Amino acid sequence: MTVDAILESIPPLAVYLIVGLIIGLESLGIPLPGEIALVSAALLASRHTLDISPLWVGAAATIGAIIGDSIGYSIGRRYGMGLFERLGKRFPxxxxxxxxxxxxxxxxxxxxxxxxxxxxxxxxxxxxxxxAGALRMRYGRFLAANASGAVCWAGGTTAVVYYLGLAAEKWLSRFSWVALVVAIIVGIGMTLLLRERTRNLIAQLEDEHDWETLRKHD
Structure with missing residues (x-):
């Protein structure tokens, strides 16, 4: 069985549900690859042989993000900052x-x-x-920012990836894979640089936290 045949056997509804579930769980606070799920689904939608709608992909991602964040907000509001201390010990x-x-x-x-x-x-x-829940942010303000951010992120990412997928399908039918490989390498490089920057900021803050702890003990 070919890859195309396997992809064509996947029901579109299953794709929407998987995208919504993964992004919802990630937004709730469970570290899952929500962005990868969204990008993959948007790329599948760009395949003209598949009956996957980019509109429904974006809608599923948006709904999952809003619901997941709202549940996460409720959990954080109930358990406070102590929740992160417990989670930090188990998932450092x-x-x-x-x-x-x-x-x-x-x-x-x-x-x-x-x-x-x-x-x-x-x-x-x-x-x-x-x-946001642990810091007692007002839910109305949180929901407005959460919903608008979800729409922009899910809708924007889906649209960009979808149209890039359409363009790539036409472009690759006439040109080589070299430029695509270069573009992928550049994208991976930018992602790694951003991750390294985040790690450096986290390490700096941890050093400051340790120093502050030592000062209190002294």
């Missing part, structure tokens, strides 16, 4: 003191805009909902 790579400190710093500086733009940043996509 995602909820360590540096991650939470960086997210809190962004919230303190940007307020409700951190929720909106957090949809575009992997760290805040996971922490935004629970942290």
């Amino acid at each position: 790579k995602h909820f360590g003191p540096g991650h939470v400190a960086l997210a809190k710093q962004l919230f303190a500086r940007w307020g409700v805009w951190a929720v909106f733009f957090g949809r575009f940043i992997a760290l805040l996509r996971i922490l935004a909902g629970p942290l």
Whole structure:
């Protein structure tokens, strides 16, 4: 069985549900690859042989993001900052003191805009909902920023990837794969640079936290 045949056997509804579920769980605070799921579904929608609608992909991602963030907000509001201390002990790579400190710093500086733009940043996509609840942000403001950020992120990402997929399908029928490989390498390089920058900021904040702890003990 060919790859095309396997893809054509996948029901479109299953794609929408998977996208919504993964992004919803990620927004709730579970570290899952929501962006990869969205990009993959948008690329599938650009295949003319598949009956997957980019509109429904974007809608599923938006709904999943809003519901997941709202549930995460409720959990954070109920359990407070102690929730992150417990999660940090069990999942230090995602909820360590540096991650939470960086997210809190962004919230303190940007307020409700951190929720909106957090949809575009992997760290805040996971922490935004629970942290907003723990910091007692008003739910009305949170919901407005959450919903508008979800629409822009999900709709924008789906549209860009979908139309790039359409263009690539036509372009690759006439040109070689070399430029595509170069574009992928550049994209991966930019992603790694952003991750390294985030790691450096987290390490810096963890060092400051450790120094502050030592000063208190002294």
